[in-house]
Amino acid sequence: MTQAAELPSWAALAIAVLLLSGAGLALVGAVGLLRLQTFYERVHAPTLGTTLGIGCVLLASMLYFSLVQTRFILHEILIAVLVVITTPVTLMLLTRAALYRDRIEGRGAVPPALRFRRGRGIDNQ
Amino acid sequence: MRRILPHPLLAFLLLIAWLLLMESVSPGAVLLGSILALGGSWALASLALPRARLRRLIVLPGLMRDVLVEVVRSNNAVARIILSPKGSSPRRSGFVRIPLDMRDPYGLAALACILTATPGTVWADYEAEESTMLLHVLDLIDEAEWVRIVKEKWEQRLMEIFE
Secondary structure, eight states: OGGGGGSOHHHHHHHHHHHHHHHHHHHHHHHHHHHOOSHHHHTTTTHHIIIIIHHHHHHHHHHHHHHHTTSOOOTHHHHHHHHHHHHHHHHHHHHHHHHHHHHHHTOSSOOOOHHHHTTOOTTOO | OTTTOSOHHHHHHHHHHHHHHHTOOOHHHHHHHHHHHHHHHHHHHHTTOOOOOOOOGGGHHHHHHHHHHHHHHHHHHHHHHHHSOTTSSOOOOEEEEEEOOOOOHHHHHHHHHHHHHSTTEEEEEEETTTTEEEEEESSOSOHHHHHHHIIIIIIHHHHHHHO
C-alpha cells in the first residue's frame, strides 16, 4: 500500500468511503445473524454482505488498482458475477432444507406443502 | 456448427471470463481460453439441458437497473431492521404464497435468484403442479402487496425475456 500516498485525495476519499461502507454492511449482516430470532429471519442477514457489501468493496478495489497501475483492472467483475450467482443458490438450499425438516417434524409456524394439504402423503414426491 | 460449438454464448462468456482472469489478450491466453470454452460448452451439452430461448432482450437493461435499485433500497431497509433496538416497532416476518404464470425453468431460476439476492426476501419453495411459489419476507406488512410486487415488477418482464 505504499503507492496509496500518491493517490489524489478525491480518489483516496472515495475508496475509503466505499471500503468502509462495504465492511460496515458485512458487519451489520453479521450482527443480524446474532440479533434476529428465527432461522428464516437470520437467512436474510448475510445478503447485506453478499450484495451491496461486496459491491462496494469490489468498486473500491477496481478504483484503487486502476489508479495505481494506470490501466483498467476489471477482473473484480468476475468476482461479482460469481458471488451474485452462487450465494442465492446457497441461501435457497439452506432455506429449503430447513423448511423440509420443519414440515417433516411439524415444528414452527411453517406453511404446509400443497401436496401435504391434499393428503397425498409424504412418499408422493 | 451445433456439433462443434453447442453453446456459442456460453463458450464466448467463458472465453471472456478467462481473458479477464488472465488480464491479457495474448495469443497464448486466447488459445487456452478457447480450449477451455470449447470444453465447457461440450460438458454442458452432455448434460442435455432444455434449450433456453431468449427473446425481447431489450427488456434486460431496464430489469438489471431495477434489480440494482431494489438491492440498494432493500439493503438499507434490512440494515435498519437489524440495527433497530429490540421491540421498538412491531415487525412480522412470514411466508407468502404467490401464484405464478411463468413456467419456463430458466425464467423461474432467474426470478429465484433476483428475489433471494435481494435482502429481505428469500425464495423458499415452488410447487410445479400448482405453479405457486413460497416466499419468505423479513418485513411482511401486506401479503397482497408482495404478490403484486413480484408479479408486476419481476415476473412480467422475465416472461417477456424467457417465454
